[in-house]
Amino acid sequence: MPNVPRGKSFAIAIAVYALIICLTAIRSRPPSAKGADAPADEFSGARAWSVLQELVGDGVPHPVGSEQSSVVRARIVSELTQLGYQPQVRGGFACDAYGTCAEVKNVVARLDGRESGAAVMVAAHYDSVPAGPGASDDGVGAASVLEIARALKMSAPPRHPVIFLIDEGEEAGLLGAEAFVAGDPWAKDVRAAVNMDNRGTSGPSAMFETGSANGWLMRMYAGAVRHPDATSIFYAVYKLLPNDTDFTVFKRAGYQGFNFAFIGDVAHYHTPLDDFANASANSIQQEGGSALTALRALANSNLQFGGDSEAVFFDLFGWKTIWWPAQKTIYFAALSLALLILEIVILLRREQMRMKNLLWGVVIWPVMIIASGIFGGTLYFLLRAAGALPTPWVAHPVPMLIAFWALGFLVAATLGLTFWRFAGFWGLWSGVWIWWVMAAVVLGLLAPAYSYIFVVPALAAGICGLAILFERSDGGFAGAVAAIVPTIVAAAIAIEAIWFLYDALGGISLIVITILVALISTPIAPLAGTVSAGKRWFVPGVLLAAVIIGAGVALFMPFFSASSPESLNLEYFQNADSGKTYWMANPASERLPRSLINVGNFSNKKMVVYPWSAKGAFAADAPILNLASPVLTVRSVSSSGGKWRYDVLVRSPRGAPVISLAFPPDAGVESVSMQGQAIPELAPRMLRYTHGWRPYTCRSSPAGGIEMQFTAASAKPVQLFLLDESFGLPPQGAFLQRARPATTVPIQDGDATLVMRHVTLKPQ
Ligand SMILES: [Zn+2]
Numbered sequence: 001m002p003n004v005p006r007g008k009s010f011a012i013a014i015a016v017y018a019l020i021i022c023l024t025a026i027r028s029r030p031p032s033a034k035g036a037d038a039p040a041d042e043f044s045g046a047r048a049w050s051v052l053q054e055l056v057g058d059g060v061p062h063p064v065g066s067e068q069s070s071v072v073r074a075r076i077v078s079e080l081t082q083l084g085y086q087p088q089v090r091g092g093f094a095c096d097a098y099g100t101c102a103e104v105k106n107v108v109a110r111l112d113g114r115e116s117g118a119a120v121m122v123a124a125h126y127d128s129v130p131a132g133p134g135a136s137d138d139g140v141g142a143a144s145v146l147e148i149a150r151a152l153k154m155s156a157p158p159r160h161p162v163i164f165l166i167d168e169g170e171e172a173g174l175l176g177a178e179a180f181v182a183g184d185p186w187a188k189d190v191r192a193a194v195n196m197d198n199r200g201t202s203g204p205s206a207m208f209e210t211g212s213a214n215g216w217l218m219r220m221y222a223g224a225v226r227h228p229d230a231t232s233i234f235y236a237v238y239k240l241l242p243n244d245t246d247f248t249v250f251k252r253a254g255y256q257g258f259n260f261a262f263i264g265d266v267a268h269y270h271t272p273l274d275d276f277a278n279a280s281a282n283s284i285q286q287e288g289g290s291a292l293t294a295l296r297a298l299a300n301s302n303l304q305f306g307g308d309s310e311a312v313f314f315d316l317f318g319w320k321t322i323w324w325p326a327q328k329t330i331y332f333a334a335l336s337l338a339l340l341i342l343e344i345v346i347l348l349r350r351e352q353m354r355m356k357n358l359l360w361g362v363v364i365w366p367v368m369i370i371a372s373g374i375f376g377g378t379l380y381f382l383l384r385a386a387g388a389l390p391t392p393w394v395a396h397p398v399p400m401l402i403a404f405w406a407l408g409f410l411v412a413a414t415l416g417l418t419f420w421r422f423a424g425f426w427g428l429w430s431g432v433w434i435w436w437v438m439a440a441v442v443l444g445l446l447a448p449a450y451s452y453i454f455v456v457p458a459l460a461a462g463i464c465g466l467a468i469l470f471e472r473s474d475g476g477f478a479g480a481v482a483a484i485v486p487t488i489v490a491a492a493i494a495i496e497a498i499w500f501l502y503d504a505l506g507g508i509s510l511i512v513i514t515i516l517v518a519l520i521s522t523p524i525a526p527l528a529g530t531v532s533a534g535k536r537w538f539v540p541g542v543l544l545a546a547v548i549i550g551a552g553v554a555l556f557m558p559f560f561s562a563s564s565p566e567s568l569n570l571e572y573f574q575n576a577d578s579g580k581t582y583w584m585a586n587p588a589s590e591r592l593p594r595s596l597i598n599v600g601n602f603s604n605k606k607m608v609v610y611p612w613s614a615k616g617a618f619a620a621d622a623p624i625l626n627l628a629s630p631v632l633t634v635r636s637v638s639s640s641g642g643k644w645r646y647d648v649l650v651r652s653p654r655g656a657p658v659i660s661l662a663f664p665p666d667a668g669v670e671s672v673s674m675q676g677q678a679i680p681e682l683a684p685r686m687l688r689y690t691h692g693w694r695p696y697t698c699r700s701s702p703a704g705g706i707e708m709q710f711t712a713a714s715a716k717p718v719q720l721f722l723l724d725e726s727f728g729l730p731p732q733g734a735f736l737q738r739a740r741p742a743t744t745v746p747i748q749d750g751d752a753t754l755v756m757r758h759v760t761l762k763p764q
Pocket of ligand 1: 138
């Protein structure tokens with residue numbers, strides 16, 4: 001066939017592809033931190049880094065209500081005072097829709113603007129989980145707020161006042177933010193907030209969530225932020241996930257604004273490894289620098305947010321944010337559809353392509369996508385069956401990532417080559433782009449956030465396809481342009497989103513990665529057949545080798561390491577009713593390390609001890625220590641209208657900071673309050689998890705006990721369980737902690753001691 005590009009077009013396309021992958025790898029790192037000598041009105045990663053060391057350098061966890069939490073709070077107050085602010089500590093008792101409450105103490109400060117009234121806010125939380133010192137989650141956010149407060153003092157006052165909020169109790173359930181929006185006198189002034197909170201200790205800081213006026217905000221972000229990292233795809237995916245930060249509460253309060261996070265080294269998240277040594281000055285620079293820029297833009301704007309329009313957006317290699325209002329996508333899609341139809345008609349009329357070729361091309365594209373899903377899914381389940389991927393993230397994911405990327409490419413290239421003789425170059429080209437255009441049209445209408453992946457390359461294909469108009473006899477050059485340019489465009493805008501999928505979502509994303517890589521490889525498929533017969537299978541051969549070697553190596557790499565460990569908490573559990581006591585261990589991989597099996601007589605089946613949680617743990621008999629069990633005292637019971645109102649005091653005689661009270665599904669309990677604070681109706685998501693049980697928890701229990709009130713629907717006795725939790729093991733558990741291998745690490749609450757008992761309350 002004379003009318004096809006030369007074989008070297010394929011080589012060019014592959015080379016550019018490889019270049020774009022390298023560029024993505026390079027550009028996906030945060031920029032270098034600015035030094036301590038950076039101009040005073042700028043954000044300096046080095047200065048924020050010193051503040052971070054000041055705040056959390058001692059490495060002591062500081063969960064809500066703890067003594068160390070007061071220490072960190074005092075450091076924040078002192079920093080703000082030194083900067084010339086008048087910080088206040090304000091808060092109260094707050095509860096969330098998961099039945100968790102705590103007394104929180106937020107640090108707030110204020111910078112006056114040229115106008116009064118409507119204000120903007122920058123926020124982070126200073127509490128950590130009990131297991132680790134929370135240097136990146138969210139000491140980095142707190143240190144960044146302080147560096148931003150410093151930089152703003154050094155520049156001309158903004159138009160609107162700026163409120164600084166460094167809150168407590170985020171880890172317990174966004175409680176500091178809840179207390180702020182519910183009761184802080186400044187909360188009603190806030191129109192927009194910039195929030196920082198991290199799920200890892202390194203990597204680029206992405207702007208992954210905005211307020212509801214997404215279109216208005218993205219125009220501002222694109223114009224202001226210099227190292228952008230944002231895509232409407234991740235924002236859309238984030239909205240589907242059950243994850244929350246303080247920004248969830250701010251949005252509910254009607255604030256607009258931006259939410260920033262970095263997610264590299266997720267194995268450190270909520271563990272002792274989230275410490276100062278593992279924090280990244282470069283990540284701080286990108287996060288704090290972007291937050292300051294966005295905050296300044298908001299503070300100097302008119303704060304007249306234009307409606308709730310959505311935007312389609314993505315950054316190009318961190319250089320520039322491309323965005324447009326979502327409703328425009330469909331026009332771009334329609335234009336590319338019109339161009340493509342015109343080109344297909346010309347190709348058919350000139351007989352550069354027959355109808356038969358076109359039909360084959362149309363059939364092959366979905367076959368490529370479906371096949372990539374099947375092969376990706378098969379490889380994923382084979383690897384899992386062979387024991388790889390015991391947890392969503394492993395210590396050495398690169399071989400696996402290579403295998404799944406290569407597999408996506410391999411499927412598209414192989415099917416392209418196989419069907420080339422039926423479809424030919426132009427049949428494949430037309431078939432591929434018909435589907436891209438159709439996807440752009442459908443997504444443009446139904447889910448514009450995802451549409452840019454399709455609509456931009458489809459438009460490029462439509463425009464570049466016009467080259468056939470100018471090349472009458474031989475479609476070689478036109479074909480090369482029409483195939484290579486949109487291929488490059490597809491790679492340039494899609495590879496970054498694929499690159500971060502694994503960090504964001506873990507192992508299950510590998511199947512999606514295969515499909516997406518196959519998808520962005522389909523524009524190359526028409527070129528695969530232009531290679532001379534002898535060399536045609538070289539690239540697929542290399543890809544197949546990469547799949548086999550990558551998957552093989554992944555199987556033999558250790559899944560966990562000291563710097564990327566699996567989580568494993570050790571607990572001492574005492575059932576005060578039966579007198580039984582256990583050591584409990586819950587490795588994330590569900591495999592108990594040999595060293596623990598050797599020292600403790602652990603069951604090989606998991607045991608469930610909490611009636612409201614199906615999640616069990618490996619258990620071993622433990623010495624009976626007769627720890628004092630939590631106490632419930634009935635202060636009064638009254639009845640009215642057939643309902644019984646209980647007023648009780650719950651207390652941990654051994655001073656455990658966390659106390660829970662759990663009602664079975666049939667207890668008929670409602671209107672629960674703690675310390676006089678009404679607890680919201682429990683979220684359906686929570687009740688599904690607990691199978692209808694209603695646990696209520698206080699995470700900052702005062703020594704005198706917690707006052708609780710609740711109403712029972714009938715006169716029948718109320719059954720409940722009381723559970724208290726203190727952090728750390730009793731001294732008798734030291735042998736277990738010594739036996740815990742370096743490839744495991746405590747997470748969240750960390751090692752803990754728990755005492756549970758059953759209580760029956762009678763109305764009289
Ligand atoms: Zn956090």
